[in-house]
Amino acid sequence: MKNITDDIMSHHTAGEKFIISAIEVKKIYENMYSGFMEEYDLTQNEIDVLLFLWKNEKYDTARDIAEYHHLSRSLISKSVDGLSRKGLLCIVQDRQDRRFIHLKLSSDAKEITNKLFKIEEKFYKSLQKDISQDELKVFLSVLRKIRKNIRKEADQID
Incomplete structure (x- = not known):
């Protein structure tokens, strides 16, 4: 039996199907972290920042994260502030250019991020099944x- 989404999607263009599918995948992705978010008092954006820094040590500024995730710098700054207050992020001023701020995971964040990575890995495996x-x-x-x-x-x- 078809569900309503499949039935409605059968009438859409390929572009519409792509967008609807992308939204559905993103919602499922975010739902996979819901228990973790409650347990560790993290927002989805904070999780995204932690995972980004975990996987991209070379790209460690708020600007890098904002550009990659296509989000405003103010939203990233809010997440960075929250993570810093929670002791999960260290803010380090660039030695050569004091205008640049680098973001580093704290030792507490590394344990949490390792758990997040396992959730993400499980999601990607199910996505490619x-x-x-x-x-x-x-x-x-x-x-x-x-x-x-x-x-x-x-x-x-x-």
């Missing part, structure tokens, strides 16, 4: 093209 490597390659190739098209479109709007 029953998808062959060839199918995944094609999907990622198409996704790169979509992102390229979107960026071109965004550049024309700005």
